[in-house]
Amino acid sequence: MAVTVAIVGATGETGSSIVKGLLQSRGFEITALVRPASLQKPKVRALADQGVKVVPVDLGGPEAEIRNALKGIDVVISAIFAGELLAQIPVIDASKAVGVKRFIPCFFATVAPPKGVLRLREVKEDVLNHVKKVYLPYTVIDVGWWYQITLPSLPSGRIDYATEMSVKDIAGDGSVPTALTDLRDIGKYVARIIVDPRTLNRMVFAYNEVHTFNDVYKMLEDVSGEKLKRNYVSAETIKANLAEAEKKSMNFLDPDFLKVAHFQYLLSWGIRGDNTPEYAAYLGYLNAKDLYPDVQYTTLETFAKELIEGKGQPVYEEMRALRAARASQEKQQ
Ligand SMILES: NC(=O)c1ccc[n+]([C@@H]2O[C@H](COP(=O)([O-])OP(=O)(O)OC[C@H]3O[C@@H](n4cnc5c(N)ncnc54)[C@H](OP(=O)(O)O)[C@@H]3O)[C@@H](O)[C@H]2O)c1
Incomplete structure (x- = not known):
């Protein structure tokens, strides 16, 4: 019998990868919980075209509506926008x-x-x-840093179409290893993890490869034949930038908070070295490489070659288009 899965955030970057991974694995019946305001979006219509059941639900509305939408659902996956994380609370209760x-x-x-x-x-x-407080079975899945926001631009500009969201600096001396994953592979891991009894009430680290940023730049130079400029930023500078950003916003709901998040991430994975399989094991995560050694994933080098061949897919296109439209409107005023 098919496993019934409801997804919050199915149209997002992570959510789209999860939908694809579940559809490709078969054996899942997918419901997307979509906020009513988004029902007419092309991405939502595309979900329906792929056989995903689309159910309009306002997570801020009556909980009975969320409960109705979740009746008969085995697994609920949330891949909601990070600024809306607290909207998960009523979904957990339901x-x-x-x-x-x-x-x-x-x-x-x-x-x-x-x-x-x-x-x-x-x-x-x-x-x-909150999940633990209400005694709901769970699995936490972390995936490392996406390839899609890792590779820097090339001097020729030929991969600029897909690197706008990438980190522009190298934290410290670039020698700290960090786990990286192709966004497109996340769904493959999720399809395995959510039906695995070993992962119930556990945290799982599902990543593709571990590299230092020095390795990443060297690899991109090798595959592109171009020489990259390296913009090293010391821990002290990142901390000073973080302190400045924190003066503007400490509230994760605020758009200014994006800068705080950026510098905190740089410190965490680029300086402290938190984002490694070793530290994950120390924190109690299971490692998806041990659980599913057969999963086929895209290497960072293959990903880089795809970008160079013009086959890459930029992330957050809708958000960036909205931002560009807003900026051009402001210019005209
Ligand atoms: N590992 C990494 O390198 C990395 C990079 C970026 C993000 N992340 C993480 O990935 C997770 C998901 O983020 P993302 O960037 O993939 O998501 P995203 O692309 O921003 O997508 C957000 C999704 O949430 C939905 N949504 C937003 N507000 C909602 C609301 N009030 N009610 C219901 N749905 C709502 C959106 O639906 P609509 O279509 O209605 O807008 C969309 O489907 C976060 O935990 C984030 O921290 C990780």
């Missing part, structure tokens, strides 16, 4: 009420300690604590 067998809260990021390093992680941990 999941508990209707007997959902496993809840996957929105993590899908780098490994880090629960508190004191990444504010976004802290909010995710608070949500996880």
